[in-house]
Structure formats: C-alpha cells, structure tokens
Amino acid sequence: VEASIPEPQRKAWLEHQTSGFKDKDGFEKEVVRHVETTLARSLYNCDEQAAYAACSLAFRDRLILEWNRTQQRQTFADSKRVYYLSLEFLMGRALDNAMLNIGQKDVAKAGLADLGFRIEDVIEQEHDAALGNGGLGRLAACFLDSLASLNYSAWGYGLRYRYGIFKQEIIDGYQVEVPDYWLDFNPWEFPRHDVTVDIQFYGHVTKRTDDNGKTIATWEGGEIVKAVAFDVPIPGYATPSTNNLRLWSSKAASGEFDFQKFNSGDYENSVADQQRAETISAVLYPNDNLDRGKELRLKQQYFWVAASLYDIVRRFKKSKRAWKEFPDQVAIQLNDTHPTLAVVELQRILVDLEGLDWEEAWNIVTQTFGYTNHTVLPEALEKWSVPLFQHLLPRHLQLIYDINLFFLQSVERKFPKDRDMLARVSIIEESQPKMVRMAHLAIVGSHKVNGVAELHSDLIKTTIFKDFVEVFGPDKFTNVTNGITPRRWLHQANPRLSELIASKTGSLDYLKDLTELAKIEHYKDDKDFRKEWAEIKYANKVRLSKHIKKTTGVDVNPSALFDVQVKRIHEYKRQQMNIFGVIHRYLTLKAASPEERKKFQPRVSIFGGKAAPGYWMAKQIIHLINAVGAVVNNDKEIGDLLKVIFLEDYNVSKAEMIIPASDISEHISTAGTEASGTSNMKFVLNGGLIIGTCDGANIEITREIGEQNIFLFGNLAEDVEDIRHNHTYGSHTVDPDLTKVFEAIEKGTFGEPKDFMGMISAVRDHGDFYLVSDDFHSYIETQELVDKAYRDQEGWVTKSIESVARMGFFSSDRCINEYAEGIWNLEPLPIKDQK
Numbered sequence: 001v002e003a004s005i006p007e008p009q010r011k012a013w014l015e016h017q018t019s020g021f022k023d024k025d026g027f028e029k030e031v032v033r034h035v036e037t038t039l040a041r042s043l044y045n046c047d048e049q050a051a052y053a054a055c056s057l058a059f060r061d062r063l064i065l066e067w068n069r070t071q072q073r074q075t076f077a078d079s080k081r082v083y084y085l086s087l088e089f090l091m092g093r094a095l096d097n098a099m100l101n102i103g104q105k106d107v108a109k110a111g112l113a114d115l116g117f118r119i120e121d122v123i124e125q126e127h128d129a130a131l132g133n134g135g136l137g138r139l140a141a142c143f144l145d146s147l148a149s150l151n152y153s154a155w156g157y158g159l160r161y162r163y164g165i166f167k168q169e170i171i172d173g174y175q176v177e178v179p180d181y182w183l184d185f186n187p188w189e190f191p192r193h194d195v196t197v198d199i200q201f202y203g204h205v206t207k208r209t210d211d212n213g214k215t216i217a218t219w220e221g222g223e224i225v226k227a228v229a230f231d232v233p234i235p236g237y238a239t240p241s242t243n244n245l246r247l248w249s250s251k252a253a254s255g256e257f258d259f260q261k262f263n264s265g266d267y268e269n270s271v272a273d274q275q276r277a278e279t280i281s282a283v284l285y286p287n288d289n290l291d292r293g294k295e296l297r298l299k300q301q302y303f304w305v306a307a308s309l310y311d312i313v314r315r316f317k318k319s320k321r322a323w324k325e326f327p328d329q330v331a332i333q334l335n336d337t338h339p340t341l342a343v344v345e346l347q348r349i350l351v352d353l354e355g356l357d358w359e360e361a362w363n364i365v366t367q368t369f370g371y372t373n374h375t376v377l378p379e380a381l382e383k384w385s386v387p388l389f390q391h392l393l394p395r396h397l398q399l400i401y402d403i404n405l406f407f408l409q410s411v412e413r414k415f416p417k418d419r420d421m422l423a424r425v426s427i428i429e430e431s432q433p434k435m436v437r438m439a440h441l442a443i444v445g446s447h448k449v450n451g452v453a454e455l456h457s458d459l460i461k462t463t464i465f466k467d468f469v470e471v472f473g474p475d476k477f478t479n480v481t482n483g484i485t486p487r488r489w490l491h492q493a494n495p496r497l498s499e500l501i502a503s504k505t506g507s508l509d510y511l512k513d514l515t516e517l518a519k520i521e522h523y524k525d526d527k528d529f530r531k532e533w534a535e536i537k538y539a540n541k542v543r544l545s546k547h548i549k550k551t552t553g554v555d556v557n558p559s560a561l562f563d564v565q566v567k568r569i570h571e572y573k574r575q576q577m578n579i580f581g582v583i584h585r586y587l588t589l590k591a592a593s594p595e596e597r598k599k600f601q602p603r604v605s606i607f608g609g610k611a612a613p614g615y616w617m618a619k620q621i622i623h624l625i626n627a628v629g630a631v632v633n634n635d636k637e638i639g640d641l642l643k644v645i646f647l648e649d650y651n652v653s654k655a656e657m658i659i660p661a662s663d664i665s666e667h668i669s670t671a672g673t674e675a676s677g678t679s680n681m682k683f684v685l686n687g688g689l690i691i692g693t694c695d696g697a698n699i700e701i702t703r704e705i706g707e708q709n710i711f712l713f714g715n716l717a718e719d720v721e722d723i724r725h726n727h728t729y730g731s732h733t734v735d736p737d738l739t740k741v742f743e744a745i746e747k748g749t750f751g752e753p754k755d756f757m758g759m760i761s762a763v764r765d766h767g768d769f770y771l772v773s774d775d776f777h778s779y780i781e782t783q784e785l786v787d788k789a790y791r792d793q794e795g796w797v798t799k800s801i802e803s804v805a806r807m808g809f810f811s812s813d814r815c816i817n818e819y820a821e822g823i824w825n826l827e828p829l830p831i832k833d834q835k
C-alpha cells in the first residue's frame with residue numbers, strides 16, 4: 001500500500017498514519033478540538049451529549065485510518081471475499097465497542113474523567129442502531145464482529161432504514177409504538193454520494209433473436225430509483241482489521257424534485273416522486289417470523305439486492321478475471337430468504353447483460369450462494385404472488401420460470417412420473433393466485449443450505465425441505481449452530497465478570513478463543529473466587545433493580561431470585577405460559593398461611609419484548625403481564641415474595657444490562673419451533689441458569705454444560721405432531737392447575753376478563769396449538785425445582801461457574817470459522833502488524 005503512495009504526498013501520509021491520541025492527554029486534546037471545531041460548541045456548555053459526540057468523533061478518526069488500510073489490504077490481496085446479505089443488522093451502540101476494539105478504553109475513561117464525565121454516562125448517550133427485529137438481525141451483527149475479529153475479508157450489505165424498529169411505550173398496560181428516528185446525529189456512517197446505483201422497477205420485456213439464433217431479452221421502461229451507499233466501519237477485536245457494512249438509501253433518480261412540475265404550479269406532485277422513492281428505505285418492517293406479502297417489502301428486497309450485486313459485480317470486473325472465476329472470488333450468504341432475488345439478479349446480469357450461456361451462468365450462480373434458514377414456522381416462509389412479481393419485476397419472473405423449468409426437468413429425470421413430487425418441490429405454487437416460493441428458489445440457487453442449531457437443521461431435512469434432500473442428496477444440507485460475540489456479550493455487558501475471568505485465565509485472550517473459559521473450572525471450589533462471582537451477580541442485580549425503580553416505580557429486592565424472559569413476544573415463545581405460571585404462583589401464595597408463606601422463595605418475574613404492531617394476541621399477552629403486575633405488586637400480603645415487572649422497549653443496550661442480572665432465564669418455546677435462540681447463550685455466558693424446553697440450541701447447551709446445570713421440561717419435538725392431532729381429533733382437557741388460573745382471570749382478578757379471553761380460548765377452545773396446557777404441569781414442577789436449587793446458594797454458584805466454563809463452543813468466532821470452511825471456502829487474510 002505504502003509503495004503506491006506518490007512521492008510528493010508520502011511524507012504527509014506517513015505522519016498522518018501515526019497521528020491521533022497516544023495517551024490520555026492526546027485523547028483530551030482531540031475531544032476538545034472536536035467540541036470546539038467540529039461541533040462548534042464552547043467547552044463551558046459541553047454536556048454529556050456533546051461529550052459523547054466528541055468522544056465518538058475522536059475514536060472515529062482512529063477507526064477510519066484502520067478501515068482505509070484494511071480495505072486497501074483486501075483490494076491488493078485480491079483474494080476471495082464473503083458478502084453477508086441481510087435485511088437486518090441489529091447493531092446496538094457503537095462507541096463502547098469501538099473503544100474496546102481500538103484498545104484505548106482506559107485512555108478514554110481517564111480522559112473523560114479529567115473533563116468531568118463518567119465514561120458510563122457518556123456511553124449511555126448513544127441511540128441504539130436498531131435496524132432489526134430480533135435474533136436474526138442480532139446474529140448478523142455478531143457475525144460482522146467475528147468476521148472482522150478473525151481477519152476475514154467480508155462486507156455486510158443491508159438497507160439504511162430511516163426508522164429502525166419502533167420504540168415501545170407501555171401506557172395503561174398497553175403497548176404503544178413510537179417511531180424510532182435514529183439518524184439525528186450518527187457519527188458512525190459515511191455517506192458515499194459518489195457510490196450510487198440506478199435501480200429499475202416495473203416496465204416490460206422485449207425479446208429478439210440475434211444472428212446466432214440466440215434469444216436476447218431486454219427489460220425496458222418502468223421507473224428508476226437511485227441507491228446511495230452509506231458505509232459503516234466494523235472494527236475487529238485485537239486486530240487492525242476494520243471491515244465495511246454498506247447500507248443503501250433510496251433517492252429519486254433525478255435527485256431533485258421535478259422543476260417542470262414545480263414551475264407549472266404543480267407543487268404537490270413535484271415532491272411526490274421524490275417522496276415515493278425515499279419511501280423504499282424509510283422503514284424496517286416490524287414483523288419477526290411472519291410474512292405479510294406487502295409490495296413495498298418486495299420493492300425493498302429488490303432495491304437492496306440489485307444495488308449490492310451491482311456493487312459486487314463492479315468490484316469483480318475490475319480484476320479482469322474470467323467469469324468462471326467469480327465463485328473463487330465471491331461468496332454470498334443469504335440471511336434467510338429475504339435476499340433470494342439475488343440469485344435471479346445474478347443470473348440476469350450474467351445472461352442478459354454479460355451474454356453468458358444459461359448453463360455457464362447458472363453454475364456460477366449456484367457455486368456463489370449459500371442460504372441460511374432461520375425458521376420452520378409456515379407463516380414465516382416467504383411467498384410472493386405471481387401477479388405482483390409480473391408487475392414489479394417482469395424479467396425476473398421470466399427467469400424464475402426458466403430456472404424452475406430446468407430444475408423440474410432434472411427432478412423428473414430422477415423421479416420419472418412422480419407428479420406429486422414435482423408439484424411439491426416446484427418454485428411456483430399452483431394456488432390462486434400462483435405464488436413464488438422463495439425458500440425453494442433459495443435452495444435451488446445455492447450450493448449449501450444450513451439450519452442454525454442441530455435440532456433445527458435435522459428438522460428442515462425431515463419436514464419442510466424433505467423432498468429436496470431426495471433431489472439433491474443430503475450433503476447439500478448442513479448445520480452451523482449459532483454463536484454470539486463474547487466481546488459485547490461478556491466483556492462489554494459484564495466488565496467485572498470479564499475481569500474476574502481474565503484474572504484466572506491469565507489475560508483477556510479468552511475473548512479471542514472462548515474455549516479458554518474452561519480454565520476457570522479449576523477455581524470452582526476456590527472460596528474467594530466463588531465469593532466474588534456471587535458478588536458480581538448481586539451488583540448486576542442491584543443495577544437492574546435501580547433501573548426497574550426508575551422506569552416502573554416498583555421496588556424489587558435484589559436478593560430475590562430474578563427470573564427473566566426477554567425476547568420478541570410470540571405465541572410460540574410462550575410468554576403466555578410464563579405469565580400463567582406467575583398467576584399460579586400468586587394463587588398458591590394467597591392460599592398459603594403466613595407461616596407457610598415464609599418458606600417460599602421470593603421471586604421477581606421480569607418480562608420484556610416488543611409485539612409486532614398487528615399481532616393482536618402478542619399485544620394481549622403484554623397487557624396481561626402488566627395487569628398481573630398491577631395487582632401483585634400492590635398486594636401487601638405478598639410483599640417481596642413476588643413481583644412482576646414488564647420492562648419497556650427491550651433492545652440491544654437494555655439487553656446488555658438485563659442479561660448479566662439474571663438468575664434464571666426462560667427459553668420455553670414449544671419444542672421444534674425455536675430454530676436456535678441466541679439469548680439462551682448470552683444468559684449462560686453471564687452466569688445465569690436457564691429453564692427451557694428441548695428446543696433449538698438449548699439442546700446443545702445442555703450437552704456442553706451438563707444436564708445437572710439446566711432445568712429442562714416439557715414435551716419433545718418428535719411428539720408434538722401427535723399431540724396436536726389428539727387436540728383436534730381426540731379428547732382435549734385443560735390441565736387442572738391451568739384451569740384454576742383461567743378461573744381467576746375470568747373472575748376479574750386482573751381486571752376486565754374479556755381483555756384476556758383470546759389467550760384463554762386459544763388453549764381451551766382452539767386446539768392449543770402451542771401445547772401450553774400439555775407442558776404446564778411439567779413447567780410448574782420444574783419451577784419448583786428452580787426455587788429449591790436457588791435456596792442452596794452454594795450449589796447454585798457451582799452450577800453457574802461450571803456452566804460459564806463450558807460455554808466456549810457458543811462463540812460466533814467458532815460459528816464463522818465453520819461457515820468459512822464448510823460453505824464459503826474462505827481463508828483469513830493474515831496481517832503482519834497484528835496487535
């Protein structure tokens with residue numbers, strides 16, 4: 001890189017490379033400079049917001065240098081890159097992470113203290129980057145962290161939503177959605193007004209035959225929208241590698257409103273085109289695990305996919321390589337089916353624009369893509385209506401039909417006369433209207449398909465994608481169990497625990513190789529170690545208690561058992577079972593004598609999570625939790641024995657505070673429904689135990705940490721189908737304890753019973769699809785075991801330490817290495833001056 005800098009600029013360049021802050025004083029100087037010049041504020045009205053801004057800008061300056069160098073290094077190396085296409089990146093805050101990864105948090109802490117600020121308060125000023133719904137979006141963020149930390153050449157591609165996931169307010173016990181406008185001040189993005197792509201929609205296709213008899217298709221007309229790139233630097237931990245996340249923002253192609261319309265007095269219409277274009281990247285769809293088939297969503301998908309592919313192909317073409325080398329230079333991972341149009345778009349580029357033969361193009365396409373599935377829930381599997389496709393993307397629909405034709409011909413050769421098989425695997429569903437099945441397209445267009453935990457990867461092979469295993473053979477299907485980044489989810493979220501661990505493992509190196517955690521198991525009987533372990537958990541609970549007091553007004557006792565369920569509200573995740581369990585506990589306490597009550601283990605039941613705005617049942621669940629809290633928390637007879645808290649607006653930064661404060665967390669989905677779960681890993685890594693079903697990654701967590709360290713209950717995935725069948729065709733009786741809970745609700749114990757009848761009748765009258773009643777008894781019994789285990793504090797601490805020590809497998813570094821080896825065929829790019 002250095003050698004390519006022209007001589008006149010070389011000296012200045014070299015000086016610039018070492019500029020920035022080396023120590024506390026250097027850092028302060030930079031902060032003051034940014035306050036006074038960049039922010040144009042005077043130091044005597046520098047509040048915490050300004051300190052956050054200046055501190056971020058100071059670190060950003062450092063980051064940019066490493067970022068430029070990394071990009072140059074990757075370009076010069078000219079080796080393979082992976083592109084992670086995700087409609088969601090749930091990044092959370094950036095400053096703390098930047099300080100950690102640049103390795104100068106201590107300097108910043110001391111410098112900010114000199115200037116009169118506490119670093120924690122400064123960090124708190126940052127607005128979360130919340131461009132995601134839940135697990136899928138947060139997984140993408142953990143992956144970017146690992147890709148950079150492991151020195152892989154990797155880019156993320158996404159959409160730059162003007163509004164991220166809505167902010168949740170709880171008003172009178174109900175969820176209210178407030179828009180999340182997060183771009184007021186965002187120092188972590190860089191607009192690239194020179195990097196734009198024109199994206200076409202609508203129009204029509206004409207076909208002609210050239211001199212060689214080849215059919216040439218041309219997509220013409222329609223409308224053009226401009227995609228503008230915004231880049232976000234992604235620093236790695238303990239490495240100078242800083243990768244790029246490129247987010248696309250939509251703009252009217254003209255860039256301006258229509259002057260002609262404006263001058264002729266048609267003011268309103270002059271801005272309408274511009275607004276219509278900007279609508280594409282305006283807002284994140286707030287549904288998780290639900291496909292609603294809206295036109296704007298399909299527009300978002302094509303807009304983002306087409307811009308990203310244009311960018312990727314443009315970069316490849318600069319290398320002047322032959323097309324057949326494309327898959328040696330480029331791997332593209334599809335985060336669920338949302339980017340599946342990329343398969344069709346690449347085929348279109350190769351065939352229509354670059355003139356390759358169909359076969360050659362299709363080989364390139366399938367070698368390039370990998371597809372990750374995150375759900376088996378039928379309502380989440382994406383389908384688009386053929387008429388909508390025809391209207392919005394006419395050429396793509398033709399290509400899909402051709403892809404399907406060739407695919408079905410190959411199936412027919414393998415399974416002659418099996419018409420049913422053809423209908424089942426077809427990319428087109430023969431319904432009214434016809435639908436494009438995106439998962440089928442993703443499978444056909446990729447060389448590997450993976451699930452996100454062992455059980456889930458087995459389930460996709462035996463249920464939703466069973467026929468494809470027959471068609472392609474089992475090797476196309478694989479498992480990569482999810483992971484989480486220990487940098488954010490241990491070191492940043494729980495600095496005292498991280499320090500304690502480092503004091504025993506010898507250094508913070510375990511953050512780069514999480515299996516090093518095993519070393520702390522030697523200290524599980526060490527008195528001082530155990531004492532500090534318990535003290536740290538207590539301190540984290542005190543911190544959360546203060547937050548609870550501040551935000552809800554409720555006093556909770558930090559010595560009580562903290563029972564936490566924080567995740568998106570969904571029937572399959574069964575928050576309803578949890579709150580029914582809480583009601584059961586309340587009724588039991590009320591029925592007990594004062595003497596008996598003393599024997600009960602005090603508990604704080606903590607809930608948090610957003611409901612999709614149109615998900616009526618999820619909103620009812622939130623309402624019931626709040627209604628129960630209002631009664632229980634004000635019941636003098638109960639006092640500290642039971643508190644029920646709903647924490648408003650659960651997000652990444654709140655997770656960083658809540659997770660380290662948990663004693664027991666709930667991962668209680670109906671077996672076979674939660675693909676993996678990732679918060680389960682975060683809780684255990686922070687010394688909390690879990691109560692859960694045999695679902696998703698709970699199973700592998702159990703295998704790693706040992707059955708004695710987890711509270712499993714409930715029916716198994718393999719039995720769910722039969723049980724459901726029985727609900728419908730056999731006799732279905734509701735569990736007697738649950739019946740008592742329903743009676744209490746129907747009596748009006750928690751307010752207007754009709755507000756909660758949906759939840760009751762789902763179990764009693766509508767087949768109890770999620771097996772709440774079937775699992776209730778075993779759930780209650782297991783909760784009693786939790787109480788008992790918690791009363792033995794020494795035994796509990798042992799479980800906690802053993803569990804953390806055995807969590808090495810669940811690092812997203814392990815997970816990314818598995819993708820790199822098994823799917824992308826990608827090696828890290830070695831760095832000479834690695835820290």
Ligand code: BZD
Nearest residue numbers: 133135136288289374674675676677678
């Ligand atoms: O993906 C989640 C699964 O439910 C979890 O079990 C799993 O751990 C994570 C990561 O693999 N899926 C989602 O979060 N899905 C969505 O958010 C989503 C969003 C839009 C459309 C469909 C699904």
